[in-house]
Amino acid sequence: MTVLVLAGTREGREIAAGLAERAIPVLASIAGRTRRPLDPGVPLRTGGFGGADGFRDVLRDEGVTAVIDATHPFAEEITARTARICREEGLPHLLLRRPGWTPGPGDDWTFIAREADLARHAPPGATVFLATGPQRIDRFTGLEGRRVLCRRVDPAPEPFPFEGGDWVVGRPPFGLDDEKALFALLGVDLLVTKNSGGPEGRAKLDAARALRLPVVLLDRPPLPEGVEPVQTVAEALHWAEEL
Structure with missing residues (x-):
């Protein structure tokens, strides 16, 4: 038995380590988008699969007998592809999705379905801080007249796509x-983030509450049809042990 863990999140790294502690053979896979990714401490492959055929090749070449998808809640394409191929190949497949964030007292949150909807909630002249990563920044359209800032992990190889804006x-x-x-220094008027959930990214929302900043959150993409996720590392490890 070898479990392939798509491990680009904290939960994915914890699952990989937990499987190793239980002497269950595991191969972790991360996309490798950042220059210094965190090492889960188990056999690791870095980089994309090269499409559906490449994913099937890895399943076969590595002797994978089960797959745990613990990718980011917004990794829509790879989650859909993983579910489909595992179904076609008859492989046991589990999806982990941490719970999303919910507003509390003092929060001023608005949820939107897609990036293009942001323009309706960003006042002219506002400084808009995108804590969404750079991958889909081109989908934030109609933001002329706003100062747009976007945070990323590594320095950008390309200029900022919006006039008057900048990478952070x-x-x-x-x-x-x-x-x-940071928000006070930059004069942020509106925080924009994905509804990723989890404790790691929570500080920006707590900071917005403390500073009385409005927040716009992107809704999560829909799950693949017929897939019922678990929400915790313990549930994922129990599933693997039961196999």
Whole structure:
């Protein structure tokens, strides 16, 4: 038995380590988008699969007998592809999705379905901080007249796509005081983020609450049809042990 863990999240790394502790053979896979990715401490492959055929090749060449998808909640394409191929190949497949964030007292949150909807909630002249990563920044359209800032992990190889805007380079984790100081220094008027959930990215939302900043959150993409996710590392490890 070899479990392939798509391990680009904290939960994915914890699952991989937990499988190794239980003497269950595991191969972790990460996309490798950042220059210094965190090592899960188990056999690791880095980089994309090269499409559906490449994914099937890895399943066959590595003797994979089960797959745990613990990718980011917004990794829509790879999640859909993984579910489809595992179904076609008859491989046991599990999806882990941490719970999303929910607003509490003092929060001023608006949820949107797609990036293009942001323009309706960003006042002219506002400084908009995109804590969404750079991968889909081109989908934020209609933001002329706003100062747009976008945070990324590594320095950008390309110029910023919006006039008058800029990249903000920083490597997580970010603490509450750091986020408050950054938003105040940059004069942020509106925080934009994905509804990723989890404790690691929570500080920016707590900082927005403390500074009384409105927040726009992108809704999660729909799950593949017929897939019922688990929400915790313990559930994923129990599933693997039961196999």
